[in-house]
Amino acid sequence: MSETHDELLDRLGEAARRAARQLAVTDSQQRNQALETAAQAIRQQAEIILAANRQDLDQAAERGLSGAMLDRLRLDSSRLEGMAAGLEQIAALADPLGRLLAEWTRPNGLRIERVAVPIGVIGVIYESRPNVTADAAGLCLKSGNAVILRGGSEAVASNRAIHRALVAGLIEAGLDEAAVQLLPTQDHEAVGSLLRAHRWLDMVVPRGGKRLVARVQAEARVPVLAHLDGNNHLYLHPSADIDMAVAVIANAKMRRPGICGALETLLIDEQALDSVGAIIDRLLALGCELRADARLCALDGRLRAASEADWDTEYLDAILAMRSVAGPEQALAHIARHGSGHTDGILAGDDALAADFLARLDSAIAVHNASTQFADGGEFGFGAEIGIATGRLHARGPVGVDQLTTFQYRVFGQGQTRP
């Protein structure tokens, strides 16, 4: 009888656990060497990877995938070089392991350290972009975690070729090749087995669209680090400098309207309505559709009427919802009701009021006088990120290599016994 999905996961999981134990005690140099040799292997095996990718592209075209999907799937020498350089950049980051997070001595002389250690085994489930294979493996490896990868079925040949290059790097650095494993089947039910493998997996990170994230959150029996929505808000307070506000709003919405940190609803204080014209001018000039409440629509005929559903919509597109509010309290109430806890903020000249507003937001990232599009691990200075988390435990906001660690207490005594 052939292996069931649960048996497959037991086999991969046990190997991953063994590799994780080895990784946890490697030094930074050995993990960096694996990243660097993996980068070299990607360059050396470029032709093989690109040939595998052409195979994926041909099959995807036959299956009628959209142009946007094909573009996400496509690799070329520049994208391959980006992947290799990305691994080298991860190698160059400071070692997230062994950081002394806290240290104190008890009255009885016990010295207690809180030290960063790897999480263990991480599952990463992603969609069509094959570069995630290298990025996710690199971030997990850097942070001493073994990883089990499950990429999209349309990228299966590309992912296998990239995985082979990564394994070459592991072997050359003397690491267990099970530190980076690729789920060897595209069977949809194998993902279910992966999500239920709490004996072997310490965490799952889904990277992809809302449908993927929702499935992972619904089915996982292990902790999930992810965000489902980025329905982000800015509240314009009358104390804000209008030129600053217009520039930040335009950037927050239109720099890249499709990313999770993009602004989706602008809340405008009733005392700041004389700024509305300048904001509308700028956004319309950038090609943004504007949907507003009745009060704003009455002020400016260029606005379309918003419906209730607009307040709950993450457009991920060149569309902005606008609503007038009576003041900070009403703005906070709107965000509490409609927000997704990702990134929200305030535009205000009054610093004390702004600090209070941020403290009252229940969002992973709260911003004052800056674009919501700074919600990004690179912009936070984390070097690279595996995603943004909006859950409340362990990590919130950008998840970089430090956030892929947990900690251990180390207690040093001189023979102390407890009375």
Add this chain to the structure above:
Amino acid sequence: MSETHDELLDRLGEAARRAARQLAVTDSQQRNQALETAAQAIRQQAEIILAANRQDLDQAAERGLSGAMLDRLRLDSSRLEGMAAGLEQIAALADPLGRLLAEWTRPNGLRIERVAVPIGVIGVIYESRPNVTADAAGLCLKSGNAVILRGGSEAVASNRAIHRALVAGLIEAGLDEAAVQLLPTQDHEAVGSLLRAHRWLDMVVPRGGKRLVARVQAEARVPVLAHLDGNNHLYLHPSADIDMAVAVIANAKMRRPGICGALETLLIDEQALDSVGAIIDRLLALGCELRADARLCALDGRLRAASEADWDTEYLDAILAMRSVAGPEQALAHIARHGSGHTDGILAGDDALAADFLARLDSAIAVHNASTQFADGGEFGFGAEIGIATGRLHARGPVGVDQLTTFQYRVFGQGQTRP
């Protein structure tokens, strides 16, 4: 038609969420006032609480509960005073909210703060001891979290009386009484609804026996902070001072054999076998049963033979498993295979070897030359704890008020836009 359990949880959950939002922006003084007035209310309502407790005790005696169970359930004026004083001690702790956990400025001038904020709504499921009602509510309140409590069915009248005193404290401090709610039904299926209420609950903490913890871990659709087992190990290295080792081993096993931090297996280096006699003398004198591998049994006729099952058993009793190992590697392999990730350690005079050993342990708490019974929030200096966690995410080891918080990033700009 009467309310279903899911509808009940929606009602309690929505009220808890509202209370949590209010709590998150209270200052320390207001939360401490609620704790202090709750302590006073427990003292003032002592007669009512004790009468309710007698009702529970009578019913429990009728149902034939064991003497140990009845003792856990029993309240008297001294235990009530302990409960009130416990709330006052929690009030006296430093405020866990608003702590600046990190702060940095990016090259573009953005200042980023990482600030401690409450988790939100916490569910606490516990068994017969009614004092958990006050302890758990106190810790959650101090850390700005709303809590939904579900105590044991045998303590239902006691828990309701204590809950009423806590609510009196909340009301007097001007807080939403839904900050501390008690599940109003003892129906077993209501616990299932609570464990599935991921819309309203951010975390669940089970406090009780292994059966309760296992059920919560299996059924919960929200993160669980708990430990299932404390199968703890010490490894005796030949460099250890033998008098120190004997004292620490005796304390780790016999101070209170029934707590989760108690030692369960002693691993003895083959080069340290001449110390075994002194260890056996001391443990037998304290009334401890000793189960050992063949090699140790051949050395000392007072030892009983251990079976394979002993290595995996958390006795929680005056029994110790003993095994000889060839060295640190074999000790680590034994712990990796049989340990539960709670508290493990080494007895050694060689500090460098000990530090390396701790780093190679995959345990929440790793100890050198000290009793495993220090695995406790009070002993760590946390003031009070809601339990010990052996999961890998968010909090590991003792869970005190700081561990009942999460964080928010606050980004302060001067109009920055992302290029």
